[in-house]
Amino acid sequence: MAYSQAIVQRAMQRLQGENEQNEQSSRARIAAIYERQPRLGEIERELRRTAAHVLAATFRRQGDPVAAMQQLKKDNLALQQERDWILQTEGLEPDDLTVQPLCPNCSGTGYVGANMCECLRELCRQEQKKELAALFGTDSFEKFRLELYSDQYDAKCHSSPRELMRATYRRAQSYAQSFPAEGQSLLFSGATGLGKTYLSACIARVVADRGFSVSYAPVGQLFAAFEDDKFRPQPDVSRTEPFFTSDLLILDDLGTEMTTQFTISVLYQLLNTRLMEKKPVILSTNLAPNELAARYTPQIASRLLGTYCLFQFYGDDIRFKLK
């Protein structure tokens, strides 16, 4: 589950903030314990002093360090018992006198070895959801309004747009819940204003909620990002990396761009890479399947029409009905 660099950075900043807050509140809590029980501070200093004495003595006399440590343990036992007894009267454990990391698995670093710890992953998931909410607002399956689609029979779809949309809606819902669905990609084809972006957003929300990373771009933005990376590169910043690495890529408005050699080569490279890596794409286009084949290279058309699951959207522009 590869979250984009930007999301990981934001999550990491939050983790650091939480660690600092934990450190501060723990120190305040510990200081309050020492204030209530001043004897604890005395014992602490005494324990440190005897430990330093024994170590110094061991070095001076080149004595047996094991024997010296045993002596230290014996000397300190009474002090430690007294400390434990005071702590017990406060209902505390010895650990309560030290700052404990928020996450014991990664000690607050966010990583266990090379792997992202569950605590940082959860923050990434929340940041991903925030990013999608900023893009799509509250679009969700629950708010999807089938009644906006006509229930009149339409010969073009051999059904009514509403019946067709009901089936599409159900399949989209089960797709989101079973994501990554063996890498299956979807092609949403139909005129503007029929809910293609809305349905993509509904899927994105569920997929992100389930802990997967999602990247979204209208194709215009996508090609602009590729141009930036190629012609105006910035060190350590890749504007296109998330399009390759995210678990789900949503590409909107295919067919609205000015088609050039560059856009065709970018599109092929991206779709082919994701296909090879079994990373799903949801592609929306206002072009009909036969128009796709005419507009793009046979390689692109064959990938889209041969491997994507096609959903066709019919009806009248629902945006006017919403207003």
Ligand SMILES: [Zn+2]
């Ligand atoms: Zn952790």
